[in-house]
Amino acid sequence: MREVLALLRRFAGIRSDRAGYLEMSLSMVGGLVGLIGVMLISKAQLGAVGSVSLVASMGASAMLLFAVPHGPLSQPWPVFGGHLVSAMIGVACIQAIPDTDLAAPVAVGLAIGAMHYLRCMHPPGGATALSAVVGDSAVHQLGYLYVLTPVMLNAVTILLVALVFNYPFPWRRYPVALGQRVKAPEIKP
Numbered sequence: 359m360r361e362v363l364a365l366l367r368r369f370a371g372i373r374s375d376r377a378g379y380l381e382m383s384l385s386m387v388g389g390l391v392g393l394i395g396v397m398l399i400s401k402a403q404l405g406a407v408g409s410v411s412l413v414a415s416m417g418a419s420a421m422l423l424f425a426v427p428h429g430p431l432s433q434p435w436p437v438f439g440g441h442l443v444s445a446m447i448g449v450a451c452i453q454a455i456p457d458t459d460l461a462a463p464v465a466v467g468l469a470i471g472a473m474h475y476l477r478c479m480h481p482p483g484g485a486t487a488l489s490a491v492v493g494d495s496a497v498h499q500l501g502y503l504y505v506l507t508p509v510m511l512n513a514v515t516i517l518l519v520a521l522v523f524n525y526p527f528p529w530r531r532y533p534v535a536l537g538q539r540v541k542a543p544e545i546k547p
Contacts, residue, residue: 388424415485440480448490
């Protein structure tokens with residue numbers, strides 16, 4: 359029975375190692391601080407309703423930046439480039455394709471292709487492209503300004519928070535080029 363459970367855990371991708379309490383706490387606080395900045399920027403630009411879908415994509419970026427800061431999808435170019443190219447594609451799609459039900463999947467598909475081509479693969483970028491299409495009138499009225507603010511401003515904000523927040527911890531230095539491969543200290547509950 360143990361062998362079957364072990365096989366199922368491996369198949370599902372459930373790792374046996376766990377982050378320590380300090381690491382988990384830092385990830386949570388970093389995500390909190392990063393999203394506060396993003397929320398302030400997005401709400402100021404798009405209002406409470408208009409900012410919902412964009413904040414969701416930035417929340418996914420926060421997950422990557424603060425929970426796995428050394429992952430390839432968390433590095434500055436994928437975060438910055440992924441969001442910006444996806445936002446541009448999303449705006450272009452909503453302007454060129456009047457049917458939202460068609461524009462949305464086209465925007466995400468093209469964003470995936472562009473991120474591959476530009477080597478800035480960042481899964482939350484797909485949500486940014488989708489946000490440009492399914493966003494409310496505040497998003498659509500911005501047109502390509504949506505790319506600069508709030509998207510670019512949010513991406514820069516969350517990247518700066520990740521840089522500053524992770525820097526004091528040698529095992530979490532961000533981006534990975536600044537990191538020292540040091541094991542996080544263990545804190546017992």
